[in-house]
Amino acid sequence: MQGNIVKIGLLGCGNVGQGVVKGIELHSNKILCKLGVTLVVSKALVQDISKERTIGGVVLTQQPQDILDDPEIEVIVEVMGGEYPAYFYLKEALAKGKHVVTANKLLLALHGTELQAIARRKGTCLLYEGSVLGGIPILRTIQHGLAGDQVKRIRGILNGTTNYILTQMVESGKGYEEALQEAQEAGYAESDPTMDVTGLDAACKLVILCRECFELEIPLEEVEIKGIQGLTGEEVAEQKRQGRVPKLVAEASVVEKSSSGPEKRREGIIAKVGVQWLSGEAILSHVSGVDNGLSLETQLAGELFWKGPGAGGLATGGAVLSDIVEIAKKVVIERSIGNAAR
Ligand SMILES: NC(=O)c1ccc[n+]([C@@H]2O[C@H](COP(=O)([O-])OP(=O)(O)OC[C@H]3O[C@@H](n4cnc5c(N)ncnc54)[C@H](OP(=O)(O)O)[C@@H]3O)[C@@H](O)[C@H]2O)c1
Numbered sequence: 001m002q003g004n005i006v007k008i009g010l011l012g013c014g015n016v017g018q019g020v021v022k023g024i025e026l027h028s029n030k031i032l033c034k035l036g037v038t039l040v041v042s043k044a045l046v047q048d049i050s051k052e053r054t055i056g057g058v059v060l061t062q063q064p065q066d067i068l069d070d071p072e073i074e075v076i077v078e079v080m081g082g083e084y085p086a087y088f089y090l091k092e093a094l095a096k097g098k099h100v101v102t103a104n105k106l107l108l109a110l111h112g113t114e115l116q117a118i119a120r121r122k123g124t125c126l127l128y129e130g131s132v133l134g135g136i137p138i139l140r141t142i143q144h145g146l147a148g149d150q151v152k153r154i155r156g157i158l159n160g161t162t163n164y165i166l167t168q169m170v171e172s173g174k175g176y177e178e179a180l181q182e183a184q185e186a187g188y189a190e191s192d193p194t195m196d197v198t199g200l201d202a203a204c205k206l207v208i209l210c211r212e213c214f215e216l217e218i219p220l221e222e223v224e225i226k227g228i229q230g231l232t233g234e235e236v237a238e239q240k241r242q243g244r245v246p247k248l249v250a251e252a253s254v255v256e257k258s259s260s261g262p263e264k265r266r267e268g269i270i271a272k273v274g275v276q277w278l279s280g281e282a283i284l285s286h287v288s289g290v291d292n293g294l295s296l297e298t299q300l301a302g303e304l305f306w307k308g309p310g311a312g313g314l315a316t317g318g319a320v321l322s323d324i325v326e327i328a329k330k331v332v333i334e335r336s337i338g339n340a341a342r
Pocket of ligand 1: 011046
């Protein structure tokens with residue numbers, strides 16, 4: 001039994017892309033039994049076709065149009081990263097009425113609102129569970145689980161690479177450069193770690209979380225960002241003696257902005273990313289290594305907290321797959337309505 005077949009095109013087939021393929025391979029039976037859908041990754045866009053990958057029968061291409069122009073592909077999954085050309089590809093996919101899933105936080109922080117508006121206009125889905133906190137299913141929890149509540153404050157460790165480096169500095173007494181090098185050797189930091197260590201990666205995720213939690217937009221350039229590069233081993237050792245550990249904390253809350261008169265008051269967001277020295281009483285001080293942690297203070301439920309793998313091809317691939325499943329449900333319903341109308 002195959003049920004309904006939903007074809008997927010991947011833009012990018014690296015860590016996360018291969019995680020998606022693996023997730024489908026592992027869970028296709030469960031998905032078929034629950035939804036009556038067979039998910040098929042038919043093509044994947046890559047730069048270098050000769051690279052070794054575990055992708056079964058997926059056809060690799062270097063031509064984006066092979067995927068974007070394929071009428072059988074209904075779901076485009078962007079896991080290539082970067083602002084361009086991903087932005088152009090996703091705009092084109094949405095304009096063509098395809099559903100889109102992405103894990104690209106930079107793209108979403110910069111262009112998420114515009115892309116979401118195109119998706120709404122075209123009646124398609126743009127989903128991005130993998131873009132924030134990797135394997136922790138936080139966006140759907142905010143959208144559905146907290147639909148009856150209101151988040152007042154966001155506070156979290158949103159970047160696993162810097163958390164690993166800081167944990168190494170505390171636990172092994174290493175200096176910043178040495179801890180960074182170790183993170184690179186262990187595969188937790190990229191060869192160019194700029195986005196992580198400057199705090200930009202965490203800031204992108206904070207922008208997305210603000211959109212979801214507050215339904216307000218904060219431009220990325222308005223987030224106050226300070227990374228971990230200036231930290232010294234001596235400073236960390238001294239604070240450790242006083243019972244405090246450094247954490248790269250991203251936090252945001254809504255404030256009422258007053259301009260010239262009370263009638264001009266409107267809501268805005270204060271958002272920042274920077275190193276904070278936390279004592280053992282702070283819940284975030286116990287989020288160590290590559291883990292991420294998020295605390296949301298809500299009006300009705302009070303403080304809620306999540307901790308878990310914030311990155312990794314399989315964990316993030318699973319989050320991306322949860323979006324694909326969500327879309328597949330919609331596609332199947334639309335097909336059955338279409339069949340009934342014929
Ligand atoms: N890795 C994680 O743990 C994680 C977690 C959360 C979110 N994300 C996000 O997920 C996305 C993918 O991350 P990743 O770790 O999977 O990256 P990656 O391993 O570097 O994979 C990127 C893939 O995209 C392809 N690609 C890049 N630029 C391309 C271009 N211009 N044309 C055609 N193909 C191109 C690469 O092709 P080649 O293989 O031929 O080089 C590669 O297959 C990023 O937006 C990242 O921020 C990653």
